[in-house]
Amino acid sequence: MDIQALKVFQVVAKMGSISGAARELNYAQSNITTKIQQLETHLQATLFYRHNRGITITPKGKLLVTYAEKIFQLIDETNRVMKDDQTPKGPLIIGSMETTAAVRLPVLLSKYSHDYPKVDLMLKTGPTDQHLYEVLHYEVDGAFVSGPISHPDIAQKTVFEEEMVLITDMNHPPLSSIADIQNRTLLVFRSGCSYRAKLENMLHQEGVAPSKIMEFGTLDAIIGCVAAGLGISMLPYSVVAQQIQDGTLRQHQISTSYRKVETLFIYRKDKYLSTPLTKFLELLE
DNA sequence: CTTTTGTCCCTTTCCTGGTA
DNA sequence: TACCAGGAAAGGGACAAAAG
Numbered sequence: 001m002d003i004q005a006l007k008v009f010q011v012v013a014k015m016g017s018i019s020g021a022a023r024e025l026n027y028a029q030s031n032i033t034t035k036i037q038q039l040e041t042h043l044q045a046t047l048f049y050r051h052n053r054g055i056t057i058t059p060k061g062k063l064l065v066t067y068a069e070k071i072f073q074l075i076d077e078t079n080r081v082m083k084d085d086q087t088p089k090g091p092l093i094i095g096s097m098e099t100t101a102a103v104r105l106p107v108l109l110s111k112y113s114h115d116y117p118k119v120d121l122m123l124k125t126g127p128t129d130q131h132l133y134e135v136l137h138y139e140v141d142g143a144f145v146s147g148p149i150s151h152p153d154i155a156q157k158t159v160f161e162e163e164m165v166l167i168t169d170m171n172h173p174p175l176s177s178i179a180d181i182q183n184r185t186l187l188v189f190r191s192g193c194s195y196r197a198k199l200e201n202m203l204h205q206e207g208v209a210p211s212k213i214m215e216f217g218t219l220d221a222i223i224g225c226v227a228a229g230l231g232i233s234m235l236p237y238s239v240v241a242q243q244i245q246d247g248t249l250r251q252h253q254i255s256t257s258y259r260k261v262e263t264l265f266i267y268r269k270d271k272y273l274s275t276p277l278t279k280f281l282e283l284l285e
Numbered sequence: 286c287t288t289t290t291g292t293c294c295c296t297t298t299c300c301t302g303g304t305a
Numbered sequence: 306t307a308c309c310a311g312g313a314a315a316g317g318g319a320c321a322a323a324a325g
Contacts, residue, residue: 019294033296054294 008035009047010068013057073138077272084275089118092276095131095143096123098219099195099239100263104160105144112283119276127192135266141277142267146194153269159284160263162236164198166252167244169229175252178206185212185231187222195261199234202258223249236261 012021012032022032040047047061057065080090096105101123113121124131124140131143136153149156166175175181181203188196203210214231216222223240226233227248234254243249253259265284267277 017294037296050295 005035005039006068006071008032009039009061009064010072012036012048012055013061013065013068016057017054069137076138080274081272086275087118088116088275088279090274090276091120091122092274092280093122093124093140094280095134095140095145096125097128097131097144097146097193097195097263098125098189099236100144100160101125102219103236103238104263108283112280115283116276116279119279121276127189128194129192132266135268138268138271141271141274142265142280145264145266146198147262147264149264149266154266155269156264156266157281157284158262159265162238162261162263164195164234164254164259164261165237165240166232166234166254167223167226167240167249168232168252169227170247170250171229172232172250174250178203178254179208181210181232182208183211185214186210187214187216187225187231187233189222190215190217195234195236198258198261202234202254 008021011024012018015021015024018032018036036047043060043064045060045064046058047064048055048057105123109121109123112119124134126134128145128149131140131145132149132151132154134140135143136151144159147156147158166181168175186199188199212231214225216225219235219239222233222235223243225231227243237244237251240249240251244251265281267281273281
């Protein structure tokens with residue numbers, strides 16, 4: 001199979017257009033058409049439906065997209081393995097929940113950068129769902145996510161255990177039961193955040209329906225708005241310990257069955273463990 | 286309502302340049 | 306000389322908007 005044609009196919013599938021792929025690759029559009037035709041002939045399969053307003057990928061085309069992703073990942077991995085001389089260097093992209101990045105990682109990343117200065121360490125923050133997707137699609141080398149995670153292609157190790165607390169402003173009276181949350185506004189991260197999912201699950205299990213949910217993009221915004229009395233939220237104790245000690249937030253215990261949450265480091269089982277990633281895993285031990 | 290015009294996107298054909 | 310990759314140009318089919 002022609003690797004170049006496969007690359008062209010991948011771009012056409014991504015752009016959803018032959019002319020778009022031609023612009024993207026700086027090729028004449030006719031060449032893209034020819035490459036796709038050659039690939040279709042070689043594979044004896046129709047990869048795109050052509051119509052007057054463009055193209056639509058076929059089920060076989062969608063299947064080829066997943067194989068192309070694996071093939072190019074393998075090629076990329078081969079290049080890196082051949083170049084890997086066991087000295088930690090090159091890129092290392094790590095995903096992390098914002099809460100973990102804010103409290104747990106600074107010391108860890110600082111030590112790693114100090115020990116392995118030739119590694120180009122990059123941190124991406126986002127929700128657990130997003131990081132799971134990125135790890136599975138080889139977009140990041142590994143990620144800190146909230147457990148539990150169950151996926152046949154994912155390897156994981158528990159790195160932290162967080163104690164979750166409900167937080168309110170200081171004027172809020174102590175919560176005698178979870179039902180006291182009824183009619184309060186919940187301040188949460190956008191959809192895909194596992195802490196949010198756990199909070200919503202807990203409330204659902206307890207039969208409590210919050211009156212309103214407000215979504216935020218940053219941790220600071222949630223903490224600030226809770227402190228200002230806008231609503232209530234649930235976060236790891238480690239994240240809000242300072243504010244609780246300073247007297248800007250009030251913590252409320254939750255039942256033991258919901259209190260403990262594990263933070264996991266996940267990576268693809270089948271991915272070659274580069275020297276930078278191996279050293280990172282050693283540091284987590 | 287019908288026709289015309291412009292636009293979009295893909296295919297086909299022909300040509301050029303590089304290489305074995 | 307043959308083959309291949311890639312570019313340019315022409316053209317076809319369909320749709321949307323403008324014009325009559």
